[in-house]
Amino acid sequence: METRTKRAWMFVYGFLELVCVGSSPLSSVVFTRSEVCQEAVLPCEWGSHSEVSSETPYIQWQTLRNMVFERMGPAKFQAEAYQNRADVPEAVLAKGNCSLHLSDIRFSDAGIYECYLVVGKTGSKQRIFIQSVQLSVLDHKSTRVVEMGKDLTLDLYKSQAETVVFQSSNGDEWRELWRRGDRSRVEERDGKLVIGNVGASDEGIYRVIDGEGLTISTVKVSVQEPPRPTRTNLVEKRVSFESSVGMNSPSLPLGFLLIMFLYLL
Numbered sequence: 001m002e003t004r005t006k007r008a009w010m011f012v013y014g015f016l017e018l019v020c021v022g023s024s025p026l027s028s029v030v031f032t033r034s035e036v037c038q039e040a041v042l043p044c045e046w047g048s049h050s051e052v053s054s055e056t057p058y059i060q061w062q063t064l065r066n067m068v069f070e071r072m073g074p075a076k077f078q079a080e081a082y083q084n085r086a087d088v089p090e091a092v093l094a095k096g097n098c099s100l101h102l103s104d105i106r107f108s109d110a111g112i113y114e115c116y117l118v119v120g121k122t123g124s125k126q127r128i129f130i131q132s133v134q135l136s137v138l139d140h141k142s143t144r145v146v147e148m149g150k151d152l153t154l155d156l157y158k159s160q161a162e163t164v165v166f167q168s169s170n171g172d173e174w175r176e177l178w179r180r181g182d183r184s185r186v187e188e189r190d191g192k193l194v195i196g197n198v199g200a201s202d203e204g205i206y207r208v209i210d211g212e213g214l215t216i217s218t219v220k221v222s223v224q225e226p227p228r229p230t231r232t233n234l235v236e237k238r239v240s241f242e243s244s245v246g247m248n249s250p251s252l253p254l255g256f257l258l259i260m261f262l263y264l265l
């Protein structure tokens with residue numbers, strides 16, 4: 001009797017849960033984050049919606065305001081703001097995985113995304129809510145130590161970078177080092193900025209900034225003096241001395257023990 005009521009309650013709870021998930025898109029938000037200019041995968045699975053498993057799935061991803069991506073078999077639609085950046089691979093989708101791939105993430109991509117499955121025939125189409133994903137977009141932050149005389153390379157994140165500015169550690173002025181399309185005073189190699197033969201005056205903060213004036217990346221650089229050669233020699237000498245002692249030492253206690261043994265006899 002008791003187990004029966006329990007089971008009934010479990011059924012009711014299960015039913016309520018189903019209704020909630022089905023009716024309110026925000027009831028099952030998944031949070032994901034990505035650094036700007038990188039890739040993001042917004043997770044989603046429709047496999048449990050067995051009512052459509054026999055058909056070619058028709059999937060829609062949208063933000064609260066705009067359509068982002070649609071796919072039905074090989075046919076796909078990408079909104080203009082997501083041109084060449086959004087996809088749900090067809091083969092993966094057929095297996096029940098409707099995760100949205102976004103590449104070259106922008107700050108403006110941040111927000112809530114919803115995934116829907118479209119079912120039914122033309123004229124009586126229905127949308128089934130599958131998943132909400134909140135995407136946060138972060139800037140890059142790092143610190144670097146560079147030896148004096150060496151090269152400092154900085155990622156340009158070229159798809160979105162507009163300028164690179166520098167603030168010396170003993171000043172508060174920002175100086176422009178690079179600008180998109182301009183002839184740069186600083187060498188550019190494989191999408192990276194290369195500052196050669198680093199000196200004390202190159203110590204400070206480097207910022208990559210996008211067209212909206214937002215910071216894509218902040219790199220705090222400190223410049224270190226190269227290690228003094230005399231000290232290294234000293235350490236090397238000590239190491240070689242210790243190792244030679246270490247090699248001879250096993251015979252020392254052995255000989256001592258032998259003498260002690262003979263003495264005791």
Ligand SMILES: *[C@@H]1O[C@H](CO)[C@@H](O)[C@H](O)[C@H]1NC(C)=O
Pocket residue numbers: 041045089092097098099
């Ligand atoms: C769904 O596919 C994406 C790649 O498209 C993958 O990262 C993710 O792990 C897959 N999810 C599951 C549950 O297999």
